[in-house]
Amino acid sequence: MIVPQQPQNSLPSFATNLGGRYSLTTALGQGGMGRTYGGQVMATGQPVAIKIVSLHQSRDWKVIELFEREAKILAQLDHPAIPKYLDYFEWEEGGDLLFCLVQEWVRGVSLRQWVNKRGPMLEADMVAIAQRILPILSYLHGLNPPVIHRDIKPDNLILQPKGDLYLVDFGAVQDVYRNSVSYASTFVGTLGYMPLEQLRGHSRPTSDLYSLGMTLQFLLTGKDPAPLVLDRPLRSQRLPLSPERQAWLMRLIAPSPEDRWPSGAIAAQHLSPDSPLSPSPSTPPLLTFKFNWNFSGQILSLLIYVLATMMIIYRENAPDSRTLQHLFLLLSALISAICLPFFYHWNTLNLEKDHFIVYDHYVFFTRKHRGRIEDIFNLEYRLKKIKSKGGPSRLEHYVVLWEGVKPYWLRCESEAVAQEIIAQIEPILEEKRNG
Missing domain, CATH: 1.10.510.10 (Transferase(Phosphotransferase) domain 1)
Structure with missing residues (x-):
């Protein structure tokens, strides 16, 4: 006899008395192996979750074997984040054999x-x-x-x-x-x-x-x-x-x-926040490369223009006061200090045994990014044409290191230098990829 498939949210005919010990109160869901119900122990009212596998509906002894294995292993587990195993039994109902696993009912x-x-x-x-x-x-x-x-x-x-x-x-x-x-x-x-x-x-x-x-x-x-x-x-x-x-x-x-x-x-x-990545090895880097950045002269030109304008205004309008002169010099030095990091900047690439580190060096501080060599997807040479308003365009040469979808643009003096750097790094990457 084939037990008819129950609607998703309905309770079976034996809901009021399963195994003489449990009653079913609600349908919780159905997975690839049986259906789970919320219920209670008839004698005590303790809430329980009961997973039931029907022999007729499964049509595959492998499902029954997996279910019995689940019950056997759950009976051996003891962890506060795993629902407690309570019971496992077989029950014959209407010519069908039901396999029942009872656990603590976790609501959420x-x-x-x-x-x-x-x-x-x-x-x-x-x-x-x-x-x-x-x-x-x-x-x-x-x-x-x-x-x-x-x-x-x-x-x-x-x-x-x-x-x-x-x-x-x-x-x-x-x-x-x-x-x-x-x-x-x-x-x-x-x-x-x-x-x-x-x-x-x-x-x-x-x-x-x-x-x-x-x-x-x-x-x-x-x-x-x-x-x-x-x-x-x-x-x-x-x-x-x-x-x-x-x-x-x-x-x-x-x-x-x-x-x-x-x-x-x-x-x-x-x-842990204190240890986001594996610690750096104490051995020196395998390879170290320094990349010089020469930003467009526009920033430096703008700085000179601003300072010159301030000087002209000062000379034409400021009274003869040594205090104002000192103030002007102090202000000029402050503007220069603020702008200096933006046009004086260089990179260093360190290749270690398992990691790479890209340093962004500025005049007053350094930023560091650390990643795994296995995460380097590609290393390539790129030529970039920089257009300048009112002046001739220029070409810039880069080694581009791709960490997944994130590129690191490392500027070189020439294509020959970029290709030489790539030729030195590629064997290390290839060795790492091939184990």
Whole structure:
């Protein structure tokens, strides 16, 4: 006998008495493996969430095996951010066999519902969410043997009004040392949130970190990642993140598992405001290049023009006073000091073992950007023609370093110098890309 499919929000005929111990009060949702209801323990009134898989409706013993595995692993977990396992039993109803998993009922909204209602998150909110999820993954991956969730996504993260976050739906969970041959070539999870190795049926703890990274991308953009992503998905997308957070997230979703953060604990450590990126090695840089900037003479010409105009006005109108002369000289020096950094500026590029650093040097201060060598997508020579009003145009030569979609324009004296610099850097990049 085939049990008819129930409408999405309706309760089945056995809602008032399931297993002689539970009653169902509301339909919570339906996933790829069974339907979940809200209910209560008949004897005590304790609220519970009950996931039910029908043997007739599943039509596949693999679904039953996954469901039983979920129940078995959940019974072994003990973490405050994972709903507590309460019971697992089988119940025959109307000629059908029902498999029932009972858990603590966590009330709240999924992160998908939160974003759909309020819009994409700010960077600070995204960081706060990541800091709550990473310890959960560290706990799961630190078990012996490690447990891989395999379906980290916005729908499976429940946020309560008081701010607590829960990881739910362990239907795709995998014990990495007990993965049967029957599932070796079968991927389980959600397309777009899965790394390539999981699509090939070979999950590992860093696969969950990739899924977390894609979830964080959704929180920032409100858009699901494209399915079957075969290359770095965020390289061509600008995200509302600081460079440090962008670099952190890029490493979380690196296509190769070996290039991701090694564990949730290490990823959490580098997400800390005090340590946005790995520390610089103590060894000297492999290569250092200095790039001179000679800004257009327009700024310098304007400065000279302003000072000359002030001097003429002063000489024609100012009384013979040494105090005013000193004041004029002081004002001229102040204007010069303010303008000087804008026409005297140079760059330095350091290539280290794992990182590169671009320094923007000004007269009175220096700005620094630090990134991973793996994030350098391209290095090229560019020629730029600068037009000048009232004067001849000139050509400027640049080495352009592309970190994802972000370019760093480093000016050189000539094309020959630019090409020589690129020739020295390219072997280091190639060696890094090839491992």
